[in-house]
Amino acid sequence: MAIVGSLASARGARRSSRMARREALWGFACASPWLVGFVVFTAGPMLSSIVLSLTSWDLITPLHFVWFQNYRTLVAGDATVWHSLAVTSFYAVLAVPLNTACGLALAILLNQQIKLQRLIRTVFYLPSVVSGVAVALLWEWIFSPDFGVLNALLGYVGIKGPAWLADPRTVIFAFVIMSLWGVGSGMIIYLAGLQGIPTDLYEAAQVDGAGSVRQFWQITVPMLSPVIFFNVIIGIIGALQTFTQAFIMTNGGPNDASLFFMLYLYRNAFQYFKMGYASALAWVLFIYIMLLTLLVIRSSAVWVYYEGRTRGR
């Protein structure tokens, strides 16, 4: 963390300790909203969540400790946990790489010398501006098997479209297609990254006779890899927390085929009122997200290239 404390040492020595103490007091005062908020709304709840996950509590009858019973149940006694984890992972495995690839491809297309660049950029970014229930309803209508626009378009070219949200085999694909609609937010970030790559790299490569495919793999991808890395991590976290779409569009159906993990967690907490068990589920999700993130971070040593590193920064 090079940024931390960079300005701390410079003039400090000459200042009297009284002034330093005053500044420290002001520092605490200004940071106090976060200090209080962190204890009350983050650290405290995290600790209580651990304790809660060892109990059985329905909010009404007295809480009692069951120790590791919740964890034993979710590992061995509740197949739905594994099913929903599989559903969520399947979605993430499809959505994250596809979104990355499409976002990158769009950014590269837009980075050519084309007319109306700003307008086209705005058009592609527009869907990522909207989200939530309204978007979920819109896509539910788009995926309507008999009257939706998607199957109508497929019908124009002679394809009989599937039932999408009503068919357990296609429902996750429908959610992936819907996620691709929001590809613009990634595109904007990649586009900015592309514009930060010095053009002399490409010129040098051209002199050396490298074609555009080689330039892509040997210049664009390495130079953009820190940005891709950041987006992949954010994408994984977001995909594993999918909730609103599933809640509104399918409510986990058909036949639990879109029972995302968060949906199952929500049901346990706020429909079955199993606060202890739901807390244990939350920790499972947290650990799963952490493991995947660590995996990506570990792998990043191989594929993420930081320009600063070679200069020994």
Add this chain to the structure above:
Amino acid sequence: MATEARPFRVERSRQVSLWQSKRAMNALRLTLVYVALAIGAIFVCIPFVWMLSTSFKDEGAVFLYPPQWLPQPFVPENYVQALTVLPFALFFRNTLITTLVPLLGALLSGSLVAYSFARLRWPGRDVCFLTVLATLMLPEQVTMIPRFILFRELGWLNTFLPLIVPPYFALGAFNVFLLRQFFMTISTETDDAARIDGAGVLGIYWRIILPLSKPALAAVAIFVFKGHWDDFLGPLIYLNSQENFTLALGLRAFQGEFATDWNLLMAASLVVMLPVLLLFFFLQRYFIQGVVFTGIK
């Protein structure tokens, strides 16, 4: 073609034809780029067009196959009906409260804490900042249930308080991080000059740092606005009587009652989306700046 190396003398005519074929290749490539972009743009636009078109159809035209793109008959009354069967004006007011009150809190507390991290020296500061960064990774689900129990104990269920109080405690780690990084780029010389003029710690924050950070504050404001406007899980957990519903909850209730009246559902959805879309059109620069800023740093 300044970059082309020319170690040998090439005949002029050959050079020209090479140049011409290169130009043809370029034109072909650009055409392909435009075609690809056009296909993508159609994919992006169709849902909006479809929503708009459906919202003006009458009940019969909604279920026509092949679908009608231009509604016949044209029924703008859908909007009146969609927005009056449920008290959408009330939902709109509630959403404004649960969006603007947190917005103010997130801006004030986020910038003050970020200022402390960026400009003031106090023991434990760097550890605290690293903790902020760590909470970026923390999914809210882990704290969701204990927070619910806490607010229940406080008697805050079915009030706006669980939605509007926490933002005043700088809990948006992303906002604090973004603002702190931005404040770090402001030269400390301005601070020193103001200090000589007699400005205190808060004076520098209010009169120097905040006015210089408008782009970053705008970006944060947009993220917070959008996040709260679209938020569904929070209101779903905390609000249960209809007079407290936000637009997101109202839409869901609407869906429950008018499950197949897609023309009304689309009209209501479009109205709910509209403020964010308008905000985007007016503040496009800040939107994109903000996304880029958080994505690249």
